[in-house]
Amino acid sequence: MALPALLHAAIFDMDGTLVDNMRFHSEAWVSLSRRLGIDATAERFEREFAGKKNEEILPVLLGRAVAPEELAQLAEEKETHYRKLYGPHLGLMRGAEAFISRLRSAGHRLAVATAAPPGNRTLVLDGLGIRSLFSRVVGAEEVVRGKPAPDIFLTAARHLEVAPSACVVFEDAVNGILAARSAGMFAVGITTTTPPEVLREAGAHWVAADFATLPPELEARLFGNTSRAVGGR
Incomplete structure (x- = not known):
């Protein structure tokens, strides 16, 4: 898959990605x-x-x-x-708040795509007051198959009205990386639960410990330059 000049939408897994839970x-x-x-x-x-x-x-x-x-x-x-x-212990992943703010300022469309049931989504998204930051929250009840099937990410892209190839997915699990790749999207592995080499083997284009240490190459695809790379990397 050839890398595009810019990505236009970001889709976030919730558990293990937006929060370290x-x-x-x-x-x-x-x-x-x-x-x-x-x-x-x-x-x-x-x-x-x-x-x-x-x-x-x-x-x-x-x-x-x-x-x-x-x-x-x-x-x-x-x-x-x-x-x-x-x-x-409820709290956002390190760097997530600032990163989401930058994405919104840059005009990117944002969604959450998670297998978490409604009560768990309420705990995190409403408990942290971040639900309104996303154009769409897609839950497991909206799709037939969970990850590693691509259904939930494709549903999110459809609601965002963005082609899958212009989406980047943030995930912590192998099943999520496999789902993102199967959907034809770019994948970032957040290493809260899975070693970086395992996420790369599953197909992650980039890996990072959190949202404060994202690779400059990803920053360039999202924001057009590396001069404001989060974490100075």
Whole structure:
């Protein structure tokens, strides 16, 4: 894929990207698994399940089909526990506020595309007062398939009225990078949960620890020059 002169839209994953919260999700999943008598690790959830919908995760975790009522009950148990764990630690990823402000000032269209259920989106987006910064928030309920399928990112691009090839996606998980690449978009791996070499192997065009240390090459694609590269890199 040839790099365009400029990108025109940015799509953000939420968990592990806009906020550094994945360890709290993993803790809640491990707690639920143990209650159900399943031996599961935090690493498995971060590696295998990040970006997927609860209705995709639970049948795999349990090794059987799950009736809708049971699925809803188990998902709510896990998400309620997660929100209790993470709520006191709520905060934006380093550099995110300034970066989003620069994108908006430059006229870029912005969206959030996340598998997080509505209650979790409310906690983060409304709890931090940032929902209004995005033209569109796309949730898992709007698509049939979760990541690594491209559906959620393609839906976001459609709502933003921007071609996929002019979009850059910010993601922390391998499934999210795979989804972005499958959608024909550019991908930035944020290394909160996954090593940079793993994100690159999945197809990330760029990697960064946070939004204060984005590569100059990405800055050039977004803002037309590297003179204001965040973090001075």
